[in-house]
Amino acid sequence: MTLTARTGPATRTGPAEPPGETAPWEGRPLTDHWETVRALVRSAHSRPAGPAPGDGRDPAGFAPHGELPSLDGPLRGYLAAAGTRVTRLPDHRGVRWQLFDHCAAPEGRTVQDGALLLVARAAQHTRRTGRRIALLAPSSGNLANALRDALLRAHRYGLAHPDQVRVIALVPAASRHKVADSALARHPELRRRNPLVVQHGADPGSVHELAAAYCRAHVRALCTGTGTALWYVRDPVEHRAAAALRAFVERDALGAAPAAGRVHAQAADTGSGLLGHRAGSALAAGAADAAEPRPLLVQQPRTCGLVLHLLTGSCSREGAPRYRYDAARRLHHQPPGSPDPHFPRTAHHPEEVVEPAFFTRAPGTAPEVSALLRAQGGTGIVVSRYECLARYPSLRALLGPAGVALPADPARLADWSLVMTLTGALNAAERGLLTAPEVVVHRTAAHSAADRTPVPGALARYADSADELHAVLTGALDDRGRSR
DSSP, X not given: OOOOOOSSOOEEOSSOOOTTOOOOEEEOHHHHTHHHHHHHXXXXXXSOOOOOTTSSSOGGGOOOOSOOOOOXXXXXXXXXXXXXXXXEEEEETTEEEEEEETBOSTTOSSOOHHHHHHHHHHHHHHHHHOOEEEEEEEOSSHHHHHHHHHHHHHHHXXXXXXXXXXXXXXXXXXXXXXXBOOHHHHSHHHHHHSOEXXXXXXXXXXXXXXXXXXXXXXXXHHHHHHOEEEEEOOSOHHHHHHHHHHHHHHHHHHOSOOTTOOEEEEEOXXXXXXXXXXXXXXXXXXXXXXXXXXXXXXXXXXTOHHHHHHHHSSOOGGGSOOOEEETXXXXXXXXXXXXXXXXXXXXXXXXXXXXXXXXXXXXXXXXXXXXXXHHTTOEEEEOOHHHHHHHHHHHHHHHGGGTOOOOSSGGGBSOOHHHHHHHHHHHHHHTTOOOOSEEEEEESOOOBTTTSOBOOGGGSEEOSSHHHHHXXXXXXXOTTSOOO
């Protein structure tokens, strides 16, 4: 693939730099490197679009053409929600710390770069074919929220007519609070066309099973009856394409990595961000001998399959350390002596959840992620809620000067991924798991519960079976349906 020129400048902001300090760097990677993004998505979808609705082939495998629109004024406005700020954090234990804030744009608190690309690709498909398209997106909540925000932006900037592109977000009941109230919930017709569907169930990850079961049982009838192509969004490459741009941000903001390497820490569910960053590094490297990023993936006890696979070759919890329960303190501890540094020394429960957005226990990407970590000298660490809470006051003080305001009460924190990442990176440094002289911490979401009101339960739809989901989708896509 040929690297393309940047389409816009990035800047350093703030006052003149005092000696030894660096002013924040700000850029808009999606617009700055739009042609590279288009090439990445196009190359990943070189096959033609999936079957047309009702043509008798496998409509569950439908995907639109891998073509994104050309960059113009409306698209620039649409993409303005994507921005990154790089800020120097205080040194710790002789290591330089940097924060890559991927939510730095004023409108980018909840919009993910990958979601912007998904909706833009769907809009381009309708322009090319004239056919309506609906995205069926099972999600832990963050992607659902991001897609709904991206769709509203597409309406605002004229990329898609509300009738042509629709989003059906399927989330577990435990994550409904993550989906913000908006015109998609309040406007009766937009709500009908773009329902938030909530599933009850003990395992949040079962939303993927429900979506897959629905496609097997009903998608052909749905597409034939409504004339709408249903795009079942599964591990979209758009997320990897967006993550690839982190390598360009690294190059533009920090320059070449030190000879001893640069660690990139990120909370991970399936590791798609790490894989995308690797692809971007191959494109952004200015020299063949440029140092590759050394990933540090951070996970929680309940869903630590990537760390387990890296250490044991399997996602089975049989490879996790055993804990002893301290009834007096109501805490679980690793036995003293030789605790495993990759796992929490203390936890409220050995399988506790810190951030419900991470719900994949055995990611299909585990072998690929393990190979990447071994090849690039990376590692993984698991953090507990106890550890996050113990560090929370100091993390809040650390992030405040960098423009990230964590709420004083951690109960008001609606997304724990950044707290997890920083806690894991600091634990790894203090336990000798990191040896590089520089660590980059990635922030992909962090906002307090007070930032936006969640969609009221009365404005959501509910489905716990494929048949119930079919009733919801039929109402959403059949324009003879009635608003509710």
